[in-house]
Amino acid sequence: MKKIKMNKIDLNKEKKKNDLLSSAYELFTTVGVENTTITQIARKANVGKGTFYLYFQDKYDIRNALISIKTNEIFQEAMKSLNDYCSHTSEKLSVSDKFIYITDYIITKLSKDIALLKYISKNLSWGLYSTPAFQSDEKEELIDFKTFTMSMLEKDGVSLKNFDMTIFTIVELINSTCYNVILNGDPITFSDYKPYLFRCIRLIINDSIA
Amino acid sequence: MKKIKMNKIDLNKEKKKNDLLSSAYELFTTVGVENTTITQIARKANVGKGTFYLYFQDKYDIRNALISIKTNEIFQEAMKSLNDYCSHTSEKLSVSDKFIYITDYIITKLSKDIALLKYISKNLSWGLYSTPAFQSDEKEELIDFKTFTMSMLEKDGVSLKNFDMTIFTIVELINSTCYNVILNGDPITFSDYKPYLFRCIRLIINDSIA
Amino acid sequence: MKKIKMNKIDLNKEKKKNDLLSSAYELFTTVGVENTTITQIARKANVGKGTFYLYFQDKYDIRNALISIKTNEIFQEAMKSLNDYCSHTSEKLSVSDKFIYITDYIITKLSKDIALLKYISKNLSWGLYSTPAFQSDEKEELIDFKTFTMSMLEKDGVSLKNFDMTIFTIVELINSTCYNVILNGDPITFSDYKPYLFRCIRLIINDSIA
Amino acid sequence: MKKIKMNKIDLNKEKKKNDLLSSAYELFTTVGVENTTITQIARKANVGKGTFYLYFQDKYDIRNALISIKTNEIFQEAMKSLNDYCSHTSEKLSVSDKFIYITDYIITKLSKDIALLKYISKNLSWGLYSTPAFQSDEKEELIDFKTFTMSMLEKDGVSLKNFDMTIFTIVELINSTCYNVILNGDPITFSDYKPYLFRCIRLIINDSIA
DNA sequence: TATGAATGAGGCTTCATTCAT
DNA sequence: TATGAATGAAGCCTCATTCAT
Numbered sequence: 001m002k003k004i005k006m007n008k009i010d011l012n013k014e015k016k017k018n019d020l021l022s023s024a025y026e027l028f029t030t031v032g033v034e035n036t037t038i039t040q041i042a043r044k045a046n047v048g049k050g051t052f053y054l055y056f057q058d059k060y061d062i063r064n065a066l067i068s069i070k071t072n073e074i075f076q077e078a079m080k081s082l083n084d085y086c087s088h089t090s091e092k093l094s095v096s097d098k099f100i101y102i103t104d105y106i107i108t109k110l111s112k113d114i115a116l117l118k119y120i121s122k123n124l125s126w127g128l129y130s131t132p133a134f135q136s137d138e139k140e141e142l143i144d145f146k147t148f149t150m151s152m153l154e155k156d157g158v159s160l161k162n163f164d165m166t167i168f169t170i171v172e173l174i175n176s177t178c179y180n181v182i183l184n185g186d187p188i189t190f191s192d193y194k195p196y197l198f199r200c201i202r203l204i205i206n207d208s209i210a
Numbered sequence: 211m212k213k214i215k216m217n218k219i220d221l222n223k224e225k226k227k228n229d230l231l232s233s234a235y236e237l238f239t240t241v242g243v244e245n246t247t248i249t250q251i252a253r254k255a256n257v258g259k260g261t262f263y264l265y266f267q268d269k270y271d272i273r274n275a276l277i278s279i280k281t282n283e284i285f286q287e288a289m290k291s292l293n294d295y296c297s298h299t300s301e302k303l304s305v306s307d308k309f310i311y312i313t314d315y316i317i318t319k320l321s322k323d324i325a326l327l328k329y330i331s332k333n334l335s336w337g338l339y340s341t342p343a344f345q346s347d348e349k350e351e352l353i354d355f356k357t358f359t360m361s362m363l364e365k366d367g368v369s370l371k372n373f374d375m376t377i378f379t380i381v382e383l384i385n386s387t388c389y390n391v392i393l394n395g396d397p398i399t400f401s402d403y404k405p406y407l408f409r410c411i412r413l414i415i416n417d418s419i420a
Numbered sequence: 421m422k423k424i425k426m427n428k429i430d431l432n433k434e435k436k437k438n439d440l441l442s443s444a445y446e447l448f449t450t451v452g453v454e455n456t457t458i459t460q461i462a463r464k465a466n467v468g469k470g471t472f473y474l475y476f477q478d479k480y481d482i483r484n485a486l487i488s489i490k491t492n493e494i495f496q497e498a499m500k501s502l503n504d505y506c507s508h509t510s511e512k513l514s515v516s517d518k519f520i521y522i523t524d525y526i527i528t529k530l531s532k533d534i535a536l537l538k539y540i541s542k543n544l545s546w547g548l549y550s551t552p553a554f555q556s557d558e559k560e561e562l563i564d565f566k567t568f569t570m571s572m573l574e575k576d577g578v579s580l581k582n583f584d585m586t587i588f589t590i591v592e593l594i595n596s597t598c599y600n601v602i603l604n605g606d607p608i609t610f611s612d613y614k615p616y617l618f619r620c621i622r623l624i625i626n627d628s629i630a
Numbered sequence: 631m632k633k634i635k636m637n638k639i640d641l642n643k644e645k646k647k648n649d650l651l652s653s654a655y656e657l658f659t660t661v662g663v664e665n666t667t668i669t670q671i672a673r674k675a676n677v678g679k680g681t682f683y684l685y686f687q688d689k690y691d692i693r694n695a696l697i698s699i700k701t702n703e704i705f706q707e708a709m710k711s712l713n714d715y716c717s718h719t720s721e722k723l724s725v726s727d728k729f730i731y732i733t734d735y736i737i738t739k740l741s742k743d744i745a746l747l748k749y750i751s752k753n754l755s756w757g758l759y760s761t762p763a764f765q766s767d768e769k770e771e772l773i774d775f776k777t778f779t780m781s782m783l784e785k786d787g788v789s790l791k792n793f794d795m796t797i798f799t800i801v802e803l804i805n806s807t808c809y810n811v812i813l814n815g816d817p818i819t820f821s822d823y824k825p826y827l828f829r830c831i832r833l834i835i836n837d838s839i840a
Numbered sequence: 841t842a843t844g845a846a847t848g849a850g851g852c853t854t855c856a857t858t859c860a861t
Numbered sequence: 862t863a864t865g866a867a868t869g870a871a872g873c874c875t876c877a878t879t880c881a882t
Contacts, residue, residue: 008882009845009882012845016845016846037871037872037873038872038873038874039872039873042848047846047847048846048847048848049847049849049873049874050846050847050874050875051846051847051848052874053873053874053875054846058873058874059873122332122386125390162406164397164398165397165403165406167397168387168390168396168397169383169387169406169407169410172383172386172387172390173379173382173383173386175386176332176382176383176385176386177378177379177382180335180382186378187374187377187378193375196372196379197379199417200379200414200417203413203414203417204410207409207410207413219862222862223862226863247854247855247856248855248857249855249856249865252865257863257864258863259856259857259864259865259866260857260858260859260862260865261862261863261864263856263857263858264863268856268857269856428861429861429865429866432866436866436867457850457851457852458851458852458853459850459851462869467867467868468868468869469852469853469868469869469870470853470854470855470867470868470869471866471867471868473852473854474867478852478853479852542752542806545810582826584818585817585818585823585826587817588816588817589803589807589826589827592803592806592807592810593799593802593803593806596752596802596803596805597798597799600755600798600802606798607794607797607798608794608795613795616795616799617799619837620799620837623833623837624830624833627833642841643841646842667875667876667877668876668877668878669844669876669877672844677842677843678843678844679844679845679877679878680842680843680844680878680879680880681841681843683877683878683879684841684842688877688878689877
């Protein structure tokens, strides 16, 4: 738990930046990125319009920053949920089971938060590499999903061939299929597609286990 | 080969529409959709600005029409190429081989036409369902990719469980991974990723073969 | 008297352009170029803001066009006044006298129209070369000051060495000195400076007469 | 040689002011006054934005101060050059010759420093009256161009009628014609115009010699 | 004295859309 | 059907200026 002290001015700057980010997120997910103006973001954040430009280049800069933050948060939550589950159950999960657990967590979350799903669109994999999330005065250090996965595999005594490609492929598969299925029911309903998706993921994982 | 006759007025209308579509495509792929204006599209097509509105609602209408057309074209070309290949070789391709052939055709094309890849973005699957392509005086009827695949499977005496989901999943997988890998070399170079992608596709296909 | 017929649309375009020019002129000379906005110009001309941009690049484009027009008008008036004077008097004016007449006309005009003087600043010589003034439906052809001067000299059987340089030098001299003297009374009052200026001009003219 | 002592605080203040002036000058002559912002001036001078306002009212205040300084410098250099020349040659220069020498010095300098020419625009005569130049720790007292000229005339036993007007007229003539000729080659090239300008100046000077 | 984060008014410009021809 | 002049809403972004530190 590394903690960084900040002085009053820097704290205020962080607050303004975070206010801008959360205002933008709310607007983007309700009225859409195209229909959101800088003026609206600034007004909602209770800062001047010029202040926006102290922290972000333009609307697309803040949009991208938010996608990174939000996708990262999803992975953080999923990892935390898996950890909690494992530590409260006696059941022993296989590596595939754990991936399915994570997948299930993510697609359940996205299916319940359509605005978020639309917003991150097909960019879930940004969360794999992204820069840190909202900064605050005292902040826990976040764990990277790949680091998390590697240590999990190590603990389980399993290794994955093509580790990076496997992770990436699965994340892209989850996101791109869910996007269409959840939003359009295309080519099939979400609940019907889910088992098929899980099956595909198990295929890919098991194939990668040395 | 059904052919449709058109009279001279309709032909002229078709020409204007096609001029608008191709002008828009050239602009979209060179300067980007956001930076393209209706005025530019109309000017490039040598029609009046008002004429644009006789054929399309707005910029996003023509953009979507073009994505459908272009992704559809890709599938048409891929199917034609496979047919040609099969009829000129004595080699007997398995069903998986044929899917790989199609996949290879598509990703090779996209990797050589970055502007097209960027333009269709992650919407390749639109080509599976889409409306007809550019219309012309005398036009062959186009074959739907799913129809094509089904008749192919039938000829080979093979059936796929979860046919729709399988096709859809593979197309999404191809597109979303290629988009990142080709454009960013992320998480690995295109040539390194290709065999892995092919392997995943074979896994999915073979698993679906009853 | 060449006259050019224009159709209704072109006439309307001319009217709008002229409205913009005269609105801009009024604003520039009352509140100043820096304090004038495109919005004000358009509103005063009763046209849409976008219409401004159909005719001019930006504020400085219309400012320059106006300087050319206004300086040209000054020369037109001065020439007309000299012609009138010559045709109503029996007095025979020398070449120097005629230049002094023109000079006097110009500086008198400028001293009575401070706003105009400030506006054209030290750019009087633009009127020597400039493009035509306000266009209208039926327009007399305008005479160029240099052409006017040359034919005048010819009629008087006089030729000037270094014709272009002489004209240019005198115009610059008139404008740059008047600007300071009239506006600041610097280094002397206008009425005291005038005879000195006339004397200098005679020196230059007489020196140039072959 | 009067010298003024300054204490350390005043020196530091002078340094900041000079840093602001030279930063502004560099920006004004490279990107133009309109395109220069207070922020840029302050940053280049390594002072805070607020500091700018401790020394200058606004951008136009510093611009005007700089024109005075720069035009004054030109006269200082020209006078120094003439003095040097006179003290190193046995040749006896007439009053006209000396004015031509000064003129030549100035126009040569301006023709070699287009940025400076554009910057002072047609305001060379500001240098005749202007406030002191850059201040520094120990500074020689500068001589006024008119004082210099008067003492020169006195030494040569010559007097000029209309002294102020003559000086002013010549300076305006030099500046306004050179501005167009050097920048636009209009109405003639600089090298062709130069002898004509010199001739005009001699005419005016000689006419003023009692 | 010096700073620079914050401001927000307001200019500029674009561009989709209309409608008279 | 086709046009393109005209519109003006709308958004972007800058930048001079202030003021708390």
